[in-house]
Amino acid sequence: MAMMQDKLADSRAPAVSPLYDPRIRGLFYQIVTVLALVGIVFVIVTNTADNLRRANISSGFGFLQGRAGFDLGQSLIEYSSDHTYLRALEVGFINTLLVAVVGIALATAVGLVIGIGRLSSNWLIARLCTVYVELFRNIPPLLVIFFWYVTVINILPQVRASIALPLDIFINNRGVYFPKPIFGEGFDFVAIAFVVGIVLSIMHARWVSARQMATGKRAPVLPVVLALIVGLPLVVYFIQGMPLTFDVPTAGKFNLTGGSNIGPEFVSLLLALSLYTAAFIAEIVRAGIRGVPKGQSEAANALGVRPGLAMRLIVIPQALRIIIPPLTSQYLNLIKNSSLAVAIGYADLVAVGGTILNQTGHSIEIVAIWMVFYVTVSLLTSLFMNWFNAKMALVER
Amino acid sequence: MAMVTPFMRTDMLEPEQAPRQESGVIGWLRHNLFGSIFDSVLTILALLFLIALLPPIFEWLFVNATWRGADRSVCATVAQGGTQPDGWSGACWAYVGDYFQQFMYGTYPMDQRWRPSLVAALFVILLAPLLIPKVPHKGWNALALFVVFPIIAAILLLGGVFGLPFVETAMWGGLMVTLIISFVGIAVSLPFGILLALGRRSKMPVIKMLCVAFIELIRGVPLITVLFMASVMLPLFLPAGWTIDKLLRALVGVSIFASAYMAEVIRGGLQAVPKGQYEGADSLGLSYWQKMRLVVMPQAIKLVIPGIVNTFIGMFKDTSLVSIISMYDLLGIVKKSFSDPTWVSPVTSLTGLVFAGTVFWLFCFGMSRYSGFMERHLDTGHKR
Numbered sequence: 184m185a186m187m188q189d190k191l192a193d194s195r196a197p198a199v200s201p202l203y204d205p206r207i208r209g210l211f212y213q214i215v216t217v218l219a220l221v222g223i224v225f226v227i228v229t230n231t232a233d234n235l236r237r238a239n240i241s242s243g244f245g246f247l248q249g250r251a252g253f254d255l256g257q258s259l260i261e262y263s264s265d266h267t268y269l270r271a272l273e274v275g276f277i278n279t280l281l282v283a284v285v286g287i288a289l290a291t292a293v294g295l296v297i298g299i300g301r302l303s304s305n306w307l308i309a310r311l312c313t314v315y316v317e318l319f320r321n322i323p324p325l326l327v328i329f330f331w332y333v334t335v336i337n338i339l340p341q342v343r344a345s346i347a348l349p350l351d352i353f354i355n356n357r358g359v360y361f362p363k364p365i366f367g368e369g370f371d372f373v374a375i376a377f378v379v380g381i382v383l384s385i386m387h388a389r390w391v392s393a394r395q396m397a398t399g400k401r402a403p404v405l406p407v408v409l410a411l412i413v414g415l416p417l418v419v420y421f422i423q424g425m426p427l428t429f430d431v432p433t434a435g436k437f438n439l440t441g442g443s444n445i446g447p448e449f450v451s452l453l454l455a456l457s458l459y460t461a462a463f464i465a466e467i468v469r470a471g472i473r474g475v476p477k478g479q480s481e482a483a484n485a486l487g488v489r490p491g492l493a494m495r496l497i498v499i500p501q502a503l504r505i506i507i508p509p510l511t512s513q514y515l516n517l518i519k520n521s522s523l524a525v526a527i528g529y530a531d532l533v534a535v536g537g538t539i540l541n542q543t544g545h546s547i548e549i550v551a552i553w554m555v556f557y558v559t560v561s562l563l564t565s566l567f568m569n570w571f572n573a574k575m576a577l578v579e580r
Numbered sequence: 581m582a583m584v585t586p587f588m589r590t591d592m593l594e595p596e597q598a599p600r601q602e603s604g605v606i607g608w609l610r611h612n613l614f615g616s617i618f619d620s621v622l623t624i625l626a627l628l629f630l631i632a633l634l635p636p637i638f639e640w641l642f643v644n645a646t647w648r649g650a651d652r653s654v655c656a657t658v659a660q661g662g663t664q665p666d667g668w669s670g671a672c673w674a675y676v677g678d679y680f681q682q683f684m685y686g687t688y689p690m691d692q693r694w695r696p697s698l699v700a701a702l703f704v705i706l707l708a709p710l711l712i713p714k715v716p717h718k719g720w721n722a723l724a725l726f727v728v729f730p731i732i733a734a735i736l737l738l739g740g741v742f743g744l745p746f747v748e749t750a751m752w753g754g755l756m757v758t759l760i761i762s763f764v765g766i767a768v769s770l771p772f773g774i775l776l777a778l779g780r781r782s783k784m785p786v787i788k789m790l791c792v793a794f795i796e797l798i799r800g801v802p803l804i805t806v807l808f809m810a811s812v813m814l815p816l817f818l819p820a821g822w823t824i825d826k827l828l829r830a831l832v833g834v835s836i837f838a839s840a841y842m843a844e845v846i847r848g849g850l851q852a853v854p855k856g857q858y859e860g861a862d863s864l865g866l867s868y869w870q871k872m873r874l875v876v877m878p879q880a881i882k883l884v885i886p887g888i889v890n891t892f893i894g895m896f897k898d899t900s901l902v903s904i905i906s907m908y909d910l911l912g913i914v915k916k917s918f919s920d921p922t923w924v925s926p927v928t929s930l931t932g933l934v935f936a937g938t939v940f941w942l943f944c945f946g947m948s949r950y951s952g953f954m955e956r957h958l959d960t961g962h963k964r
Binding site for chain 1: 934
């Protein structure tokens with residue numbers, strides 16, 4: 184009896200040997216892991232410091248202030264070989280962002296068209312889109328980049344025989360030449376007017392939909408928006424005395440002088456990245472639209488909503504919920520694949536970093552810069568898309 | 581009251597023919613190509629596009645192509661120092677034919693090329709039964725393919741023992757290297773991916789944090805930076821005097837990268853296994869590893885086989901990136917051959933790329949078809 188009471192009183196966890204206590208075991212495993220990791224890191228750091236000392240390479244980011252001494256094919260900011268390594272990396276950073284942003288826009292547009300095309304009731308269009316998807320997503324993107332690069336170089340004419348397009352645009356195997364805008368004094372006001380126009384348009388659109396909700400009357404949107412976004416900057420432009428001139432490319436004997444130039448590297452990289460990613464986006468779009476139950480579009484039909492409107496107001500908003508998460512990872516893939524630029528010499532972050540790495544031997548610092556950049560961009564893109572996804576997600580009661 | 585004789589038909593009438601507008605070729609055309617004005621416009625545009633695109637491509641690939649020849653003269657126009665008429669352009673298959681052996685084996689010694697061929701044959705013999713769902717003994721088969729085969733393959737390819745001459749990895753190349761890298765990638769990434777996925781779902785905070793950090797870091801950066809890291813930083817990490825083979829560095833890079841992606845695929849499978857399965861295993865008194873090995877993993881892996889194949893397709897395509905760190909995989913060796921003065925001409929590079937693209941496409945398309953087949957095969961209709 185006393186023993187039983189003793190047992191009842193002892194309501195703590197049953198006494199087991201500490202050897203079998205999961206918490207103690209877990210703690211032990213974690214300590215062992217941390218110790219092993221610290222040991223490995225210590226060995227690596229010692230070896231690396233040793234190797235660097237022998238190769239006479241100082242560590243740290245001080246080398247970034249040195250003179251670069253190499254030229255870059257394309258740069259949106261001022262750069263010459265006399266600038267520092269840091270400046271060269273900035274150029275690469277901007278070039279990566281440029282190709283990523285333009286590529287994402289182009290890939291989304293093409294992917295959307297192809298994805299909807301695959302669902303078309305038109306047999307020929309559906310087949311063509313299927314062939315496109317199966318062709319592009321089964322070939323390595325690097326190969327596609329080389330393919331476009333070689334095609335651009337071989338098929339487009341030499342400088343002497345440039346294809347002249349209207350508006351002083353020339354195309355040849357050194358890229359696309361187009362007039363370079365020179366912003367005079369007072370052009371800032373035009374840019375400000377443009378931004379103001381956009382803000383006012385958004386406010387107007389909100390007011391219109393609020394009024395429609397309240398009264399059922401719909402005020403005009405498109406003319407007002409056009410007037411605000413196009414008209415307002417134009418008026419400011421003329422008031423300021425037209426502060427915009429163009430530096431037009433002119434054909435010389437061996438080269439085109441003046442104007443701006445987009446190199447064949449950028450064109451082929453952009454084409455390859457966006458067409459490759461578009462194949463994946465098309466599949467995502469198709470899966471998204473097919474994921475919306477058929478009853479939804481039938482109900483819309485029954486209510487007398489026109490097919491185009493039904494697609495825009497009923498099917499697409501629901502499909503977006505399915506589309507956005509995988510679309511985010513495709514965007515991230517495109518950003519990461521833009522590093523393939525190094526293969527054809529487009530001056531992106533990896534290409535510039537690779538050159539610096541070869542010149543200075545500061546491999547650890549360069550790899551660290553790359554990793555920080557790409558991880559940050561990935562995180563920011565995921566954060567934005569998660570926010571967008573949360574905004575779009577089904578609000579359940 | 582008059583008798584009413586009800587009429588009752590005694591024989592069935594043949595069904596009426598569907599209107600000609602709705603059936604047969606015309607009906608099909610009306611429904612599928614010319615349903616509306618917009619549809620008709622689209623169809624005509626698509627037809628025009630095909631007519632503009634297909635004949636020139638066909639002509640370039642086959643009609644104008646040169647199939648035989650010993651050097652660049654057959655693939656260059658007179659103005660370029662060749663024998664073809666001016667304005668000619670066509671595929672130079674003669675060059676692919678001349679280089680075919682290199683595209684497959686790299687610069688592996690001529691008289692030893694039976695060794696990679698034998699390895700390839702062995703690989704196919706071991707892989708085929710693993711891919712066919714009906715063949716039994718999958719466990720032993722996988723063991724043979726992923727444990728025994730790599731050892732035999734390494735001995736055969738490297739040599740240096742059993743009287744086989746030693747062939748250094750710098751001489752390996754072509755499709756052989758592409759396949760080796762992707763095979764090692766998948767063979768290493770499967771176990772490591774499983775461990776990382778388990779670590780990420782572990783209740784031990786330190787282990788979980790380490791796994792999450794590793795997976796997200798590697799998945800956040802492009803493969804090319806991981807490869808650069810493996811090729812320039814790995815030698816720095818080793819004690820002085822140690823060298824590490826260039827192929828091995830690429831293998832390390834690809835394996836690290838693939839493991840992180842595989843971990844996420846497998847985590848998806850682990851999450852899809854119902855909680856009752858974990859609890860059931862716990863209540864039977866199974867240890868953690870018994871639970872995972874006997875109850876959870878078999879279900880999780882089965883759920884994500886299509887995902888694993890898709891990861892593998894991605895990895896197969898990504899192996900082409902090793903050409904950037906100057907390794908001669910299929911794409912690397914094709915690119916290297918562009919600068920060969922014997923064959924250099926405006927059409928050789930394009931022909932080489934078309935060839936490499938076709939090889940990659942055949943492999944990837946085959947795998948994606950297989951993935952689709954497995955998805956249908958494994959779909960037993962019990963999905964919730």
